Amino acid sequence: MLKKKVVLNFPPHLIDQPVTYKLIQDYGVVVNILRARITPREWGSMVVELGGSPKKLEAAMGFLGELGVGVEPLAREVRWHEERCIHCTACLAPCPTHALGVDRASMTVSFDQERCIACELCLRVCPYLAIEILFD
């Protein structure tokens, strides 16, 4: 099974459409909602992990595209500004997936976008605003 983390951007007129239901029911895709923000009359957004065969995922992406849902890879949404990071390691404890990690020999912090689920727990522990999540 292929897994893919994406950000879905919903135009306001789709508020009454059961998009997630259709993805699961009609396209047989496993949907794990990592984060969601849906407000009437505004663009909504949802971070999801989609799982399924490449064929099913492709069909699901086609469906989302036809509906007018914007699909972006999640990685583009999370930024670790290395030049702002001082390598203090404060962000390590809250990170549930070890996307933020440290090489213990040198104590250098690094960020692995693949592992990041955009939970935002690191945002308020970084005193240097070195981690930014662009959600809109």
Place this chain on the structure above:
Amino acid sequence: MAKTINEINEKIRQGRAVVFTAEEIIEVVKQKGVKQAAKEVDVVTTGTFAPMCSSGAYFNVGHANPRIKMGGGRVTINEVPAYAGFAAVDLFLGATALPEDDPRNKVFPGKFAYGGGHIIEDLVSGKDVRLTATTYGTDCYPRKILDTWIRLEDMNEAVLFNMRNAYQNYNVAVNLSDRVIYTYMGVLQPKMRNANYCTAGRLSPLLNDPLYKTIGVGTRIFLGGNTGYVVSHGTQHNPGVRRTELGVPKMGAGTLAVTGDLKKMSSRWLRGASFTGYGVTVTLGLGIPIPILDEEILRFTSVSDADIIAPVVDYSESYPNCKPEILAEVTVAQLKTGEITVGQKKVVTAGLSSYVRAREIALILKAWIKEGSFLLTEAVAALPSLDSGYAFRPLKERPWEAPKAG
């Protein structure tokens, strides 16, 4: 074989000084032994890069025409109040100062996105800041209002002046309560789900000279990317705490007051910092060279992370209520593995002090000394030491009562 600082400086001038960082010296001593290493090594360099709240800067911004007496008036820099209780155009800005309209913790936890520490960083980066003053007029200082852009290079003096930096050892903070707490030691998860520490360990300046044998008043240091000086012991200096057999304090002990020319500093080594739910501060790079005058001093500089013990303190109850309880004692070596054990519980650790940058400072200082551009200094006076009786005391509150009428 004892050396003098003059002899070491002569070798530095000739480009012959043997210098190691406080990290490197551990291995050197292991290989050569204390006796031989003390003969060969001239200087050990230290470093730390961490939030240091009791920091600030004073400025002389020059006289406007017509003149304005900011002293006794109200002054802001980028909407953050600066202290102006001095002569006409001398100001002091503290690292933890906040804009007047910052919501603080009214919506908890507050973000504290910008404040004194950030302004000092902005100035060091060469940015323009907005200076406003409102005051009363006098015959010699008629003007009452000022609102202008200003930058560091336009000021007469801009000097970092910190009353407490480089804490010798520090608490490890945990949270025993059942809610998240927001502290100057970072965000602490309930039921002791994380432990935050703040020390450069074996690279830390005062942990490499635990009895203040060489660091004293007037010591030339690395501060904010340039040279600075030790002014004196810092506030809350507390030399008489419990120590290990090697003389290393087992809790916060000595501190330093330091100063340096802000105009020559770099924002790589001076950064504004925001602690969610707590406030703002400045994170500062500081490094001190230790002259290896004898074997004892060398032995002190070979302190390893396993020799440094820090107390684990509950910041939900013990710390706010000044209870001296310690949950456990752990070594810096344990803290740096990413996990410590407190009682039966394994707790994930995270640091607030950058070990990477501390190492870089020690290496820069080493390079400066090796190339002959940084000479060592003899302390003008010693810091209060262990037998001085000097101690850090709590406030003795004597509540004010309104005078009775009649």
